[in-house]
Structure formats: C-alpha cells, structure tokens
Amino acid sequence: SQTIHQWPATLVQPVGSPLSLECTVEGTSNPNLYWYRQAAGRGLQLLFYSVGIGQISSEVPQNLSASRPQDRQFILSSKKLLLSDSGFYLCAWNLDRGHEQYFGPGTRLTVT
C-alpha cells in the first residue's frame, strides 16, 4: 500500500531563517506531487505541483520554492522566511487526474 510522509511535524523558525520541508511517498512510482498551504481560517492554497523529476509548476508568486530531486521526494524551501509564511503545509500525491488525491499528515510552521 502507498504511504506519504512529511517532516518535521512542527517547526518554529525565526524571521529570515531558511526552510526545508520534506515529503516522500512510498509504494508507488511516478506520482504527481503537490504542496499546499492552509493558513488559519483560510482554505487550501496550492503552492507547487510536479508531474515528474525536475518538473515544477508554481501557482503563486511567493517567498518559497520547490524541488523534486527524486521520483518520490518533494521538497519545499525558502531562503529567508517571512511572518506570512506561517501556516500548515500539506504534501499530496496522486497517480493522475482520474485517481484520488492523498494527503500527508502536514507540517505546522510558525515563523516568529
């Protein structure tokens, strides 16, 4: 069966510090991968998605970047965090648009 992992589960970082969140999927090959942010009281915002290694599409101009160094690994990064980067970050995957999308457990990021 397939599983999706995210780490860390929680993170508290000062403004201006770098960020690296990692997501890995097990039990499948060539998944589509997604990064979402869920801010308090707001809906899910798609940040990035990837249909293959090295292929990244950005949905919203922002302080963040994403990379996919391996087939089942998706990384969300920032060089300098802003207060507005605080939120709940969710990674997700699916095989293609005809299949269900599955989410990881999320990372709670607080920028202080």
Place this chain on the structure above:
Amino acid sequence: KQEVTQIPAALSVPEGENLVLNCSFTDSAIYNLQWFRQDPGKGLTSLLLIQSSQREQTSGRLNASLDKSSGRSTLYIAASQPGDSATYLCAARKGFGNEKLTFGTGTRLTIIP
C-alpha cells in the same frame, strides 16, 4: 476561473440524524470531484471520488452525488456519529489542462451526542 463554495460554514446536528453537506462549483467542465474530511491539526483524508460521468458514489454510510449541469455535489451522511465530527471539504478537478484541484473552504460538522 473555477470557484467552489460550501454552505453552511458550520453545522451542528444531534447524533443519529441523517445529514447533507453541500458543494457548489461555477465551472461545470470538471473531470471529477473529491470529498475529504479533516480533523483538527491533521491532514486531509479522502472520502469519495466521483468522476464526471458518474451520478453518485457510496462508501459505507457516505453517499456523494454529482450534478454537473447545476454545478452541485452533495455528501450524504447516514446515521451520524460523534466520530463524524470534522471539517468536510470538496474539491473539483479541471476537465482539461493541469492537474490541480480547486478546494472549497469547508463545512465544520459537529455531531452532538
């Protein structure tokens, strides 16, 4: 641009009642629609995926319907239980182009014991 709306934002019902959650979308050219639940502080759990060619999907006490022409989907929960308390989100996937889902803002459901 697709917009997905879920009304009401919050709903409380006594345990044992049947209930319906609503989801509306503005662009009927969808490929499929997916329902999720989210418990506080947790990720999203997939409940049902209904393809654009389908009218409904069932899983246990849950039944999702889809009416593309009217831009509506409903999630029916039978014999509600306190464990059903969560936020329920629907998301529509485009009929062409990229792979992304457009999410509603959710309905927070509370089942009163």
